[in-house]
Amino acid sequence: MITQDNIQESIYQAIDAINETLPADKQITKTEETVLFDASGAIDSLELTLLIVAIEQKIEQNFSARIVLADETTMSAEHSPFRTIKDLTAHIAQLME
Amino acid sequence: MSRQTLLISNFTIDVLSGYLNNDASSPQIHSKVAGFEQVMPVLLDSHHPSWKESYDCVVVWTQPENVIVAFQDVIRLKSNSIDQLLNEVDQFARAILQAKTHVSRIFVPTWVAPYYRRDYQLNEGAKASDVIVQMNARLALNFKNESNVHILDTQKWLDAFGANAYSEKLWELGKIPFAQQVFKLAALDIKQVLNALEGQSKKLIIVDLDDTLWGGIVGDDGVEGIILGGQDPVGQALVAFQKALKELKNKGILLGVVSKNDESVALNAIKSHPEMILTVDDFAAWRINWNDKAQNVVDLVNELNIGLDSVVYIDDNPAERVRVKESLHDVLVPDWPSDKTLYAKQLQSMNCFDSVSLSEEDAKRTQMYIEERGRQQAKIEVGSLEQWLDSLDLKIDTEEFDESNVDRVVQLLNKTNQMNLTTRRMTKDELSKWIDQDNRKLWTMRVSDRFGDSGLTGIVSVEINNGVCSIVDFVLSCRVFGRKIEETMLKTVVDYAQLANAKEVKAKYIPTAKNKPCLQFFESSSFNKNSDNVFIRALTQEKILTHD
Numbered sequence: 001m002i003t004q005d006n007i008q009e010s011i012y013q014a015i016d017a018i019n020e021t022l023p024a025d026k027q028i029t030k031t032e033e034t035v036l037f038d039a040s041g042a043i044d045s046l047e048l049t050l051l052i053v054a055i056e057q058k059i060e061q062n063f064s065a066r067i068v069l070a071d072e073t074t075m076s077a078e079h080s081p082f083r084t085i086k087d088l089t090a091h092i093a094q095l096m097e
Numbered sequence: 098m099s100r101q102t103l104l105i106s107n108f109t110i111d112v113l114s115g116y117l118n119n120d121a122s123s124p125q126i127h128s129k130v131a132g133f134e135q136v137m138p139v140l141l142d143s144h145h146p147s148w149k150e151s152y153d154c155v156v157v158w159t160q161p162e163n164v165i166v167a168f169q170d171v172i173r174l175k176s177n178s179i180d181q182l183l184n185e186v187d188q189f190a191r192a193i194l195q196a197k198t199h200v201s202r203i204f205v206p207t208w209v210a211p212y213y214r215r216d217y218q219l220n221e222g223a224k225a226s227d228v229i230v231q232m233n234a235r236l237a238l239n240f241k242n243e244s245n246v247h248i249l250d251t252q253k254w255l256d257a258f259g260a261n262a263y264s265e266k267l268w269e270l271g272k273i274p275f276a277q278q279v280f281k282l283a284a285l286d287i288k289q290v291l292n293a294l295e296g297q298s299k300k301l302i303i304v305d306l307d308d309t310l311w312g313g314i315v316g317d318d319g320v321e322g323i324i325l326g327g328q329d330p331v332g333q334a335l336v337a338f339q340k341a342l343k344e345l346k347n348k349g350i351l352l353g354v355v356s357k358n359d360e361s362v363a364l365n366a367i368k369s370h371p372e373m374i375l376t377v378d379d380f381a382a383w384r385i386n387w388n389d390k391a392q393n394v395v396d397l398v399n400e401l402n403i404g405l406d407s408v409v410y411i412d413d414n415p416a417e418r419v420r421v422k423e424s425l426h427d428v429l430v431p432d433w434p435s436d437k438t439l440y441a442k443q444l445q446s447m448n449c450f451d452s453v454s455l456s457e458e459d460a461k462r463t464q465m466y467i468e469e470r471g472r473q474q475a476k477i478e479v480g481s482l483e484q485w486l487d488s489l490d491l492k493i494d495t496e497e498f499d500e501s502n503v504d505r506v507v508q509l510l511n512k513t514n515q516m517n518l519t520t521r522r523m524t525k526d527e528l529s530k531w532i533d534q535d536n537r538k539l540w541t542m543r544v545s546d547r548f549g550d551s552g553l554t555g556i557v558s559v560e561i562n563n564g565v566c567s568i569v570d571f572v573l574s575c576r577v578f579g580r581k582i583e584e585t586m587l588k589t590v591v592d593y594a595q596l597a598n599a600k601e602v603k604a605k606y607i608p609t610a611k612n613k614p615c616l617q618f619f620e621s622s623s624f625n626k627n628s629d630n631v632f633i634r635a636l637t638q639e640k641i642l643t644h645d
Contacts, residue, residue, distance in 0.1 A: 017277060021115025046111060049271040053264055070270060 008089045014054035032086040067095045099127040102154040107163040109272045116284035124291045140192040154202035161208040171228045183235050190239030201524045206251040207233045244525035254282040289448045296512035299449045300407040306356040308413040315366045326372025331437045338440035339374035349462045354383035355393045381466035391424040402575040468549035489546040498539035505553045514611040518571035536561045557586040566594035568604040606630040
């Protein structure tokens, strides 16, 4: 069964992969409250690109489901689903319903 | 010390930079990315801001369609001239070589056809993939005599991930042409080539016998009962594994055996089994007995006079692997598959044996160790060191440096760790530039005796300034330690210094984790040591005794 916890674990796996390429002071912390992307730009656009693709791959590997995280709607949404890990988890759960 | 590395690319290469910078294993790399789409300006303009900092290496990784204009016609299926295209490749190669003025190492990953390109079942020659092969071959031809340019195989990295090697989304969103993991493999390869260049590749593979080199237990099953070759898939897989080991031996990696067995039984199996690929003469040394394997590894390594950190230990038995791994931290003990059909693949996937060149000495290395066994046997029979040395009929040919031996000199300089005064590492170009001054000299020593020819195994170089003759390099292969060649090398220097009217000869020892044998030699020599690892020999002293 796909749960929010499973989805969050997939996000964390993707973060582990991205962290392999980030310097120590830019590592993404694995907590629900971690801010990924907001006006202050917690992670830069390149890192966000890598993270989006890595999460899509992990979701496909773990649940055999294809989701599209990056589209015009999500990228321009007033309340970005990428703001925190908690937001992103909820967004993916919604996509997979 | 980190190797400062500049990454020059026409795509987003930051992921490679991240992997290079985050990998703490030796050699550490600190990389920076030159401006996006700045390939030609950076290569051609030596005052470009990217060169404000100094670098040891550059990586020039490009997509062909963006640096070779004629290739765009190929991927658009427009008519094209292959001569014009190859001419552009030559120009691009010349641009890459401009970087030689800034760095000592240039890495060039090969070109690959763009992922979106289909070949539409076109005939041979019209396909982009065919043209790419020609372009890469031409690029390689341009770098054939460039010892500091290293071509890396991009296709190998892509093949490891098949269809997942590319990510259209990464390309469209971030101009990243390959999946993240491809860059991880690229980073590993770059580090491994650097390791090979700096003499850090593994030099010895120690293998177990039962269920490793052959299937079954020879002591129980007998020679005729072990599984090797024939129609058995496991037997065939073990033949493939032995062939892979033999290939490595042929490129200069030593093979050794550590096995819990009766020595005569095990050696008889190696000598008499009709499907054995490896022969007794393929092994530089062995310890076949019932003793602790970790101790046997130490004994064998001591016999061969190499460091434990140059050793890979392969054993099917997990308990023995743990024993060696936990007691000898420097030895690389890879996890080994329980499925014997995977042995060859596992060995071939290890890049720790990579080397950037293959010399005559590499090909003969095992033979040289076999000859050494003969020498040691003679030592036991003869008794004293002096008697033994006399019995060897040792011959040392000292030659001045010239272009004919430059490749071997560079290889020895960059690979030798133990008897090495300063551990100075140099490229061919750097060495040629260094020697091109009247106050500098470099001699090579070729060593042979009645057991065989050890080849060019010693280097000594000096620089004379203000009447002081300073030894810059004092390098001797571990294979020929302790045969008074070291003394002959010093004599060469002293004789030259006297002829040049120098008042003293000076050797400054620079300690590393591995070159203590060199310190011990200088401490036992007639040079006087002062407090900071500097050894002085005033030239009024008596000449050093040598073994002629």
